[in-house]
Amino acid sequence: MAEFIKLSPALPWIAGQGHAGLVTACAPDRLILESALREKSFSVRLTHITVSLQNDQNFHFKGRLETELYPFHFIIAPEVRQTLQELLGQIRKDQHIEICRSQDVEAEDRFTGFGELSFLPEALPLFDHSEIDTRVKFLGRTFALPILITGMTGGIQKGIEINKRLALAAQKYQIPMGVGSQRIALDNAEYAPIFSVKDTAPDVFLIGNIGIAQLADHDALDRCARAVDMIRADALAIHFNVVQEHIQVEGDRNLAGIMKGLETICKRLNVPVIAKEVGSGISPSSALMLQECGVSAIDIGGAGGTSWAHIEGLRSSSPIVSQLGLSFRNWGIPTAYSLTAVREALPQFPLIATGGVRDGLTVAKACALGAQFAGIGLPLLKAALQSEEAVEDTIEGFMRGLRLTMLASGARTLDDLKTKIIRGRPYESNFERLIPTHR
Numbered sequence: 001m002a003e004f005i006k007l008s009p010a011l012p013w014i015a016g017q018g019h020a021g022l023v024t025a026c027a028p029d030r031l032i033l034e035s036a037l038r039e040k041s042f043s044v045r046l047t048h049i050t051v052s053l054q055n056d057q058n059f060h061f062k063g064r065l066e067t068e069l070y071p072f073h074f075i076i077a078p079e080v081r082q083t084l085q086e087l088l089g090q091i092r093k094d095q096h097i098e099i100c101r102s103q104d105v106e107a108e109d110r111f112t113g114f115g116e117l118s119f120l121p122e123a124l125p126l127f128d129h130s131e132i133d134t135r136v137k138f139l140g141r142t143f144a145l146p147i148l149i150t151g152m153t154g155g156i157q158k159g160i161e162i163n164k165r166l167a168l169a170a171q172k173y174q175i176p177m178g179v180g181s182q183r184i185a186l187d188n189a190e191y192a193p194i195f196s197v198k199d200t201a202p203d204v205f206l207i208g209n210i211g212i213a214q215l216a217d218h219d220a221l222d223r224c225a226r227a228v229d230m231i232r233a234d235a236l237a238i239h240f241n242v243v244q245e246h247i248q249v250e251g252d253r254n255l256a257g258i259m260k261g262l263e264t265i266c267k268r269l270n271v272p273v274i275a276k277e278v279g280s281g282i283s284p285s286s287a288l289m290l291q292e293c294g295v296s297a298i299d300i301g302g303a304g305g306t307s308w309a310h311i312e313g314l315r316s317s318s319p320i321v322s323q324l325g326l327s328f329r330n331w332g333i334p335t336a337y338s339l340t341a342v343r344e345a346l347p348q349f350p351l352i353a354t355g356g357v358r359d360g361l362t363v364a365k366a367c368a369l370g371a372q373f374a375g376i377g378l379p380l381l382k383a384a385l386q387s388e389e390a391v392e393d394t395i396e397g398f399m400r401g402l403r404l405t406m407l408a409s410g411a412r413t414l415d416d417l418k419t420k421i422i423r424g425r426p427y428e429s430n431f432e433r434l435i436p437t438h439r
């Protein structure tokens, strides 16, 4: 059974002899056509159609009608399926952005584990707020804040503007920034400007991005090197998203031999490699394997924040895929749990904690559990869709929350936070010990 992606808004198509209409859905091998005239059959057999995107880009397809029943299934000829992949790639990015902007895309339970933690407050001012030191060292560089703008694909229309706004803020606050998957620009160099932010923000520590499935390609090393060169990246994130790829209608499911590929890339690429989950979390055993492969850092990308299973379920018109999206909406190791477990397995390894970090207090908790950075996605995407100022305000809010946590718990440095974090509420255990429950 073919699985379909809903197209909303539908895309216009035209063909010879006055035929025109809308593509309302598509699958990796076909387009679903509705005729503008609501004809219930075509007078000629269609063999060529042209589909247009809003940006006036046209995609030409050769194919055949599977049946003459309405709505029509137009089966794409195998030799032009690559063009359909490209069209789908472009639509997908815009759909992701639109779904993230307008719908609730987070894990339904919002459970990151951070809510179970508190800091021990100190009423006495042990130092002045000007003495707070939020600097952090990572991959040989020093950053002003333990906050990282995590990689997000921008979509075709909005990508350039989103990345530019994020990069300007990253430069201003001296924090690292990731870009979203560069696959589209590796396949077609026309799209490289979406990711090229160093012209705008030359000093920013920029992290490139490519999916793990791409490592199955025979030219994987070349693709990784091109991704780095394309944006003058300082590091390359390789993202793991097995759950997403298996729910996404057009997902990449060929993951054979990728760990060997990862090892080669870590050895031969001229920048550090960061292994990055996107919402399922990393287990200690996976972390140890990644370290053995030679990655330089791990973004544990835990559960509780943006749910890619759910987003892919929302894109699909197939009941099976929608149900999978719902079933797996809360899937994964909660961010704080994954971070704690991986930190125990790898006491000194550089770690980034992404997934459901929504304020500066939570950034402080991630640092207290041993992360070098808390990665922020969705809140910064929403801000970047508004304005440059909105991105700055969002980071400012995170920064103030972090600094206030440090001041109010007597932690002058990020390392000091580790001695102030507790499970539950402050002095809860004393309270339980000192006050009898029964008389």
Ligand SMILES: Cc1cc2nc3c(=O)[nH]c(=O)nc-3n(C[C@H](O)[C@H](O)[C@H](O)COP(=O)(O)O)c2cc1C
Residues within 6 Å of the ligand: 096, 097, 100, 150, 151, 152, 153, 179, 180, 181, 209, 237, 239, 276, 277, 278, 279, 301, 304, 305, 306, 354, 355, 356, 357, 375, 376, 377, 378, 379, 381
């Ligand atoms: C619109 C959008 C696009 C994303 N695209 C990518 C991507 O291309 N590559 C990647 O590694 N992660 C991608 N992510 C995942 C984020 O980097 C991050 O892991 C995830 O959103 C969890 O963080 P959050 O809960 O703060 O949003 C994307 C996230 C969003 C919201």
